[in-house]
Every structure is written in structure tokens, then in C-alpha cells.
Amino acid sequence: MVDRISNLPDELLCHILSFLPTEFAFRTTVLSKRWTPLFDSLPVLDFVYVRRVSTHPLMSTDHPTFDQFCRFVDNIMLSPLSTNQPLKKFCLSLTQKESSLLNFKAWLEAAKRRRVEELHIILPPFDLIHLDHCRTLKSTIFISQTLVVVKLEGLQIGTDTSSVHLPSLKTLHLTCVYFTDQNDYINFLSACPNVDDLEVEYIFHKKKKHDKIKSFTLSKLVKASIGLIYAYEYYKLLQASIGAMNAMFNGIRNVQFLRINVMRKAPFKVMPVFSNLIHIELVFCNIPTHWDDVLELLQNCPKIQILFIKKGFQFQFFTHTVTKKGKRKRSPEQANPTFSSSSFLSPPTEPTMVDRISNLPDELLRHMLSFLPTKFAFITTVLSKRWTPLFYSLPVLNFDISTSTDHQNFDQFCRFVDNIMMSPLSTNQTLKKFSLFLTDKESSLLNFNPWLEAATRRRVEELHIILPSFDLIHLNHCRTLKSTIFISQTLVVVKLECLQIGTDTSSVHLPSLKTLHLKSVYFTNQDDFINFLSACPNVDDLELAPISHKKNHGKIYPYNAPEGLNP
Incomplete structure (x- = not known):
């Protein structure tokens, strides 16, 4: 065996030894005289x-x-x-x-x-x-x-x-x-x-x-x-x-x-x-x-x-009190001079709890509620009259229904979304993000265009729609989005999955759009698909999963990718 490690440069060996605890690095000095000066020049100690x-007799x-x-x-x-x-x-x-x-x-x-x-x-x-x-x-x-x-x-x-x-x-x-x-x-x-x-x-x-x-x-x-x-x-x-x-x-x-x-x-x-x-x-x-x-x-x-x-965690200090005779005395819980941590589970010192959260500014409360699923944020409306207008002016709405065969639950979900999106209390409130996530197959019968039109009127910036997978043979009009929904100066992000875009996409106009993700989206023909993409001149993030359309023997319009696009 040839000792090649000892032939490495001093700088490299010192760097390797610096990763060891110093007491272990010191043991290398017994290998040979080559290693002794290395230890004295370690950069890390x-x-x-x-x-x-x-106390075990067998333990060293x-x-x-x-x-x-x-x-x-x-x-x-x-x-x-x-x-x-x-x-x-x-x-x-x-x-x-x-x-x-x-x-x-x-x-x-x-x-x-x-x-x-x-x-x-x-x-x-x-x-x-x-x-x-x-x-x-x-x-x-x-x-x-x-x-x-x-x-x-x-x-x-x-x-x-x-x-x-x-x-x-x-x-x-x-x-x-x-x-x-x-x-x-x-x-x-x-x-x-x-x-x-x-x-x-x-x-x-x-x-x-x-x-x-x-x-x-x-x-x-x-x-x-x-x-x-x-x-x-x-x-x-x-x-x-x-x-x-x-x-x-x-x-x-x-x-x-x-x-x-x-x-x-x-x-x-x-x-x-x-x-x-x-x-x-x-x-x-x-x-x-x-x-x-x-x-x-x-x-x-x-x-x-x-x-x-x-x-x-509370930091327990060990301090002393002074008696009348001037002698220092420790309290029983301070007998050991150590620091310890313990969670504070004691009740509040005030005699009654005061609702100070409700006194926070509207902007801060809305920002906090926007991190909750919408169905949970809605529960705050029962706290007091102070919270009701806050809910109807939330900047983020996230509607999600889990898979269920209970038709009554699905109907309740639809009425819940209707009451929020169609409420006159929310008509003039700016909406930053609208998300709709439906996994139940019966949700394919839902006509949700009025909700999206309401979101567009509220100048929505992000639109996320996810529907369950569909059968092209039995594609129904209920999951077809109107092209007029995509005439917007404010939309910045659009993510669509498993739905159809309506005809006449030549009217689509999305000058502010930066992110466009389309997955399993159906167009009437290829021209409508090209028109839709051409209406997004400033997009810089594009994702296209399988796109479907009817076979078209007409003219195919050219599509020029926007500058700076990273597909």
C-alpha cells in the first residue's frame, strides 16, 4: 500500500482536517513527522x-x-x-x-x-x-x-x-x-x-x-x-x-x-x-x-x-431576594442556578379577555383571512357585525369541493358560491385571485360562467379553474367558458384545466397576462386556439398540456411567440 494521502498539498490536508473536531485532528500527528506541522497550522480549531x-463497570x-x-x-x-x-x-x-x-x-x-x-x-x-x-x-x-x-x-x-x-x-x-x-x-x-x-x-x-x-x-x-x-x-x-x-x-x-x-x-x-x-x-x-x-x-x-x-418559551432566571437582615435568599423554584425553558400555558393575567383583533385595520384582517380556505374565512362572519363586510371584500377567494356523492352537499356548495359572488356587498370590491376546484363528476353539470363574469367585473388578477376530466364525446356546454370572460385589462395569471373555450376567440384581449397554463383544454378549432394565444402578447410563462380541437380544413393563422417567452 502506498501512502498517497500524505503526498497531497498542505493546504488540502489542512482543509480536510479542519472538518474534524480538534481532538481527533490531533491524533493524526502520530502518523508520521509529515503530519505534525500540519496540525499546528490548522485554520479551524x-x-x-x-x-x-x-458508573457501568464495562464502560471505559x-x-x-x-x-x-x-x-x-x-x-x-x-x-x-x-x-x-x-x-x-x-x-x-x-x-x-x-x-x-x-x-x-x-x-x-x-x-x-x-x-x-x-x-x-x-x-x-x-x-x-x-x-x-x-x-x-x-x-x-x-x-x-x-x-x-x-x-x-x-x-x-x-x-x-x-x-x-x-x-x-x-x-x-x-x-x-x-x-x-x-x-x-x-x-x-x-x-x-x-x-x-x-x-x-x-x-x-x-x-x-x-x-x-x-x-x-x-x-x-x-x-x-x-x-x-x-x-x-x-x-x-x-x-x-x-x-x-x-x-x-x-x-x-x-x-x-x-x-x-x-x-x-x-x-x-x-x-x-x-x-x-x-x-x-x-x-x-x-x-x-x-x-x-x-x-x-x-x-x-x-x-x-x-x-x-x-x-x-419562557426563560426562567435564578435571582435572589433580599431579607430585612440583608441576607440573600433564593426562592424554592430558583434553587438550581440553571436556565430552563417551559411553555407558557398559564391563563392570561388580565381578569377578562378583550377582543383586540377586531380593532386591527381592515386591510390587515383581510390579508390574514385571505390565507384561509374561503369556507373557513366565512365562519368569521358569525363573530360580530364587524366581520361581515370584511368577508365580502376578501381579495382572495378559493372554492374547493371534495369528492362526494351527496347531491345535497353539492347543491349547498353552489348556493354558497352564489351568495358570495352574486352578493351586492362584493360588487365593487377588487379581487386579486379567484380559484375554483371541482372534483365531483356531477360538477360537470354546473354552469359557473356567472361566477367568472362576476370575478371579471371585480377586476380579478388571477384565475384558476380546475374541473374533473371530461369525455370529448359527451362534452356539454356547461363547462364552456365564454370568450368575453377573457376580455380583461387586469388578468395577470390564468390557469385552466379540463374545460372548453367558447367560439369567436378573436375578441379575446389579455394585454396584462404574464402566466398562461392550459391543461386538457378544448377549442372549437385550431384557429380559435391560435387566436387565444395571440391575444396574450406579454405572456412570459406558458404551459400547454394536451390541447384538443375539431379538425379544421380552413386557413391556419400564424402564431408568433411573445418576446422573452420561456415555454
């Missing part, structure tokens, strides 16, 4: 320590102790062989409580000297009362021209963050990070002018009454996930002041994608105008009751396209 405890207990782990990292990070080797990524993950006694700042300083680009530090949860200096990072570590990604969890940032300078940073994630005061936190964010991905969750700082809160702006921010800031005073956690939250949201007002984790009453009333925001997620850790604040937030988002609201 990932150190993970997890205490392995086994030959696992490194915490001291052995520390010596292992020391030998790698402080080795003179690796001093001048550039480092792309440095990861340190410690899950044991004893790791809080670790002074790892020398490792980070060594990574900084190696021009590290990504820094990932994860420490176990800390107790704010007994926060030790060992897990405090010096601010000087964050004076770097090369750092692009910083992800920190479970540690403290040292004082004087005004010296922090991270001009190349693009991604910043902070979870359970402690700052000396609010302005140290603001200074840290201000030192990252080019960050475009920001996640801050459970930020702690000491409460100072007379500090003036600084302002900052992250003008290049695209994506942000924001949790609340907590001030720490006399062993108690306090939600950050309105001024602090105002400074935070003003600093990220250029964001396009925003996620907010709400622990207590939402701070939406201090929101600035988010002129670029198109996607927002609101995660409530208690049953949301303050819909007025949500509405005010949405009014400050003129370009919003997606609103996502969900229930999250």
Missing part, C-alpha cells in the same frame, strides 16, 4: 469539553479530565509553532460548571494574534451574584481588523468598551452576556458599523440612575433578533427602561428582517419608523394581550409584507 461520567472511564483538557488547549494555542499561522475560526464550548474557574483569556489573545476571523465562545449559565472575573473578556480582545463573526454566550464583557473596534464584523450574536452598564453595551454595538446580522438575547447590566443613554445606528443591518435588556439592581432583575429600548430600536431602524422576543409588556410604543422592514416575527413568552401595541408597531412599518406571531 474547535475545542469542546463535556464531562463524561459512567479513560476520558480527559478538565485539567487535561486545559493543558491540551494550552499546548496548541500557546505553541510557538502556531504563532504566525492565520486562524479562520476559533470555537470554545464548555458545558461544566467547574469551567467557570477557567482563565481562557490567554487562548483568545493567542487567537487574536493569529488574525482570527470567527470567534465562538459558549460557557455554562452564570449566577449574576457570583459572577467571577475568570469569565470576563477584556475589551482589548475586540480590537481587531479581521474578526468577521463573533458569537458569545454566558460571559461578561469588560469595562471601557469605548476602545472596541470591529470594522470588518458582519455577524454578531450575544446570548446571556453581562455588561457593566447600559452604555458599555451601546458602545460595543457602535463599534460594529458594518454588521448585517445581529442577535442579542438576555443582555444584563447594572442599573445606574443618572447615566445618559447614548444613541447609535447600524446603517448596514439587514437581519436582527432582539430580546429584552435587563438591568440588575440589588439582586433583582428589572426590565430595561423605555429610554434604553428606544435607543436600541432606533439603532436598528434600517433592518429588513426583524425578530422580537417579548418577555413582558411589549415595548412597541417606543418604536421608530422602520422604513425598510419587510418581515417581522413577534415571539410572545406570555399569552399576548396588548394588541394595541402590536398595531402601533405595524403602523410604523410601511413596507411590511410578512407578519409572523407565535408563542415561545
